[in-house]
Amino acid sequence: MKKRVQLLSYMFVFVLLLTTPITALTPSAFAGQNMKPDEERENNANQEMIQQMITQMDTEEKIGQLVMPSTHDNEQNMPNEDTKELIQEYKAGSVIIYGNRDASTTAAYNNQLQEWAAETNMGIPLFSTADLEYGVNQHVTDATAFPRQMGIAATRDLEAAEDMASVTAREMKATGFNWNYSPLADVNTNPNNPVIGVRSFGEDTELVSDMTVAQVEGYQENGVLSTPKHFPGHGDTSDDSHYDLPSVGYDRETLEEVHLPPFQAAIDAGADSIMTSHVIIEAIDPELPATLSEDVLTGLLREEMGFNGLIVTDAMSMQAIKDNWGAGEAAVMTIQAGADIVMATGSLDEQKESFEALLSAYESGELTQERVDESLERILAKKVMYGLFDNRYVDPEEATDVVNTESHKELAKNMAQDSMTLVKNDDVLPFDPESNESTFVVGPEIYNQSYYIEDIAEDVQRKTNGNVDYDVTSENPSAEEINEVVQQAEQADRVIVSTFSADELDQGQSQLVNALEETEKPVVSISLGLPYDIKEYPDVDAHIATYAIERWGSAVPVSWEAAVDVIYGANPGGKLPVTIEGHYEFGHGENYEAEIPENAEDIKTLVDQLKDEGEFESDTAPRALNRHLTAVNHYEVQEAVEKVIKHMQGFNDLLDHQQNNELISVEAYNLLQSQADMLIEKWEAFAFDSDRAMAHIRHLSEDIGPRAPGSEGEEEASEYIKAEFEKLGYNASTQTFDIPNGAQSQNVIAVKEAEGIEDPEIVYVTAHYDSVPGSPGANDNGSGTAALLELAKVTRDEPANKEIRFVAFGAEEAGLLGSEHYVSQLSDEEINRSAANFNLDMVGTDWEPASQLHVSTVDGESNTVWESVDLAAERLGLDDNRLTRHQLGRSDHVHFHNAGIDAALFIWMERGTEPGQAGIEPWYHSPEDTIDRVSPEKVQMVGDLIDSAISDIAFEQEQETEATAS
Known part of the structure; x- marks a missing residue:
């Protein structure tokens, strides 16, 4: 019964x-928190x-839970x-x-x-x-x-x-x-x-x-x-x-x-x-x-x-x-x-x-x-x-298939190498794996176990052609032990010594490292536990922090295996997550400085060199890599930044495939991957990134919020923009001006100097960052300001023959006061040198009918800005139906136009409509202008377009000079 x-x-x-419905079940403490009626x-x-279940339980069952x-x-x-x-x-x-x-x-x-x-x-x-x-x-x-x-x-x-x-x-x-x-x-x-x-x-x-x-x-x-x-x-x-x-x-x-x-x-x-x-x-x-x-x-x-x-x-x-x-x-x-x-x-x-x-x-x-x-x-x-x-039982046979798969092990291995922190290197690392020099490996027992050091010695032997000897000392080696170890080290060409601490390093271990350093052999230390050990032997030639073992001695071999890989040439990727007081700051971490490739041709040369050195299993693998690099070089010539990055990422995928199938040596794989990453990073510096722009929008519209002219929010936004310019290395300044009701607003300005040109022409990239009262202004002014900051980033390191001024205007919503004040402060000489103004307003709307990017000039006529953008759109393969010249005389570009400076406003509007709020979007200038109304894809498109157009203008003078010389 x-x-x-x-x-x-x-x-x-x-x-x-x-x-x-299981997905809806939540504790009562969650009840009523922003729920719709059906959800509630x-x-x-x-x-x-749940209450019915609880009433079914007897006292023992309740306590048991x-x-x-x-x-x-x-x-x-x-x-x-x-x-x-x-x-x-x-x-x-x-x-x-x-x-x-x-x-x-x-x-x-x-x-x-x-x-x-x-x-x-x-x-x-x-x-x-x-x-x-x-x-x-x-x-x-x-x-x-x-x-x-x-x-x-x-x-x-x-x-x-x-x-x-x-x-x-x-x-x-x-x-x-x-x-x-x-x-x-x-x-x-x-x-x-x-x-x-x-x-x-x-x-x-x-x-x-x-x-x-x-x-x-x-x-x-x-x-x-x-x-x-x-x-x-x-x-x-x-x-x-x-x-x-x-x-x-x-x-x-x-x-x-x-x-x-x-x-x-x-x-x-x-x-x-x-x-x-x-x-x-x-x-x-x-x-x-x-x-x-x-x-x-x-x-x-x-x-x-x-x-x-x-x-x-x-x-x-x-x-x-x-x-x-x-x-x-x-x-x-x-x-x-x-x-x-x-x-x-x-x-x-x-x-x-x-x-x-x-x-x-x-x-x-x-x-x-x-x-x-x-x-x-x-x-x-x-x-x-x-x-x-529903799922309390599992299949024991399936469990064996799921754990420690090749992809899981690969992730662990890559993370381990990226974690290795080269804290110090006085030009002794990396060791040459092809050398016949002998290596002495030494380290302490850890919780009475010697296998840690034995494993490291085996890993070293797999990496080098030379002889490897090792010794395992006590956890706190005595003076006698230290003398015996030093005598063994004298017989070797180089020394690898491991230390371990769970709190303070035992004195005998630090004394051992210091004694080995006096042998004048190259000495590399590895901290297997806490990274602080090096402060007790700061004069060691090189030091790697592995973070591999905690206070109970649980072993993570993948970490010390990565340390050995780094010793023999794998590039370390780690940065200290702690400060080593008096020696190394939080974030410190060295790597093996490799020459940054100029282009994909440089990497092709390296592939050929590695092929000649026998680093590939067959000729097929290097041939596949070089075919890929030839395509990349084609896009480099075209300056198609996004395609260069995408195809170099594909090159890395090809490398991964070759490594997984043992078609390439570990050393060649690491070297080529490092070169590819550096080339990607080099091109990324010139690529507009909507993710970074979205982060700026998020800060302006969510963290700061509404930014009405003269308000604390507007001032906070100006401080943020100025700080972001300064992070990029610009000398940024703030231009303060009066607005109605006794308040003040401010423009924020950053300048990229022209290189080697006296009295250069000036190109302006501008946006406003204030918003109407109560509105976060996410895709109205937030997206324009974010694009402005991102454009300042991607053009920062590009040599330009024109001066580029990035200006974020305050008090636009109070009657274009920021731009009016800025232009009024320009001298006649500056106005004469001014070539173009790219003005960004609502460049990110996610409103479906706003499918056309209007490049709006005050008079609706073509000018320098429109011509450069039209050429850039053709080069980028932009659909003709998405870009149109439009007449609009109601934004910050107006004052530039009135001063005689070619200017255009970039704004997404409904196709075929006349200017006006109905043709812009239903949440324009309202509290509903939130970040979920922003399309990163549209921000990316505008950013790519203007980046390309500005580059044309900035290099125009150089191209004219070259044409004249030829």
């Missing part, structure tokens, strides 16, 4: 879930469903009867899994746990969780291992950070996991932090925030809960909460400016869970660690920062909690403080104590039904949102 009741109850829940009704229905025990294993490395008891008798709703298994075994392991959960009265699936900070390999032996977070931050590549999280999520789901305790959002401001270190993205709050968001999105968009940790920050601690109770004494301002922003960024990005820290944050609660503090979890995290997801504690068996409160008391305290799930690690007895203490507190009323149900609602909602009821 009991089995029948269980089955009916489970079927009730299952049917209830099947009749509810749907949300209310989902809340009702709040507890996450660690599992216990049998001799076959599968969950044992103790684990079954925790799931079926204590009704655990979540588990955290430790230990190492292969993918197939891990999948079977998780299936067994879920099967036990399915056999309970309610049959609610488990959250199956793990610490997988550097990938599933952290607990699944045949899965992909990625660089640690500090290494990922060293790449500065947000896309790669997100890709790593996406791959990890896919491997997690294949092996049965659905919740990852990653990434760390801790800002590691304490170099001697004994527990965070290379697990953090670094010391810079903005970098940590950006990387945290990238990884949260990568995990959760691929179906795995992500958990930024350890709230509200474990980065400035001097004690390890696994052994002590840390306390930080910085003030509230430091907390808010340094440590909280990554968590707030994660919350804003939709993080579904956050883990607490066992750290006393004195500025919030000087008595209790965050895990147990209502002021921190409810007051700060929920109420002030607006977090509505799951709060899970760090492991409660850590000494910081265990020694001060005990498992049972701490479990009750953390739920009362606002946590949803207690991570009940430790012994079986301690785990049972957590369940029993919570049950007792609930039955006595110490823990209220309201408080428990609030957490249950969140927990159950997330389980439905992540599809656990």
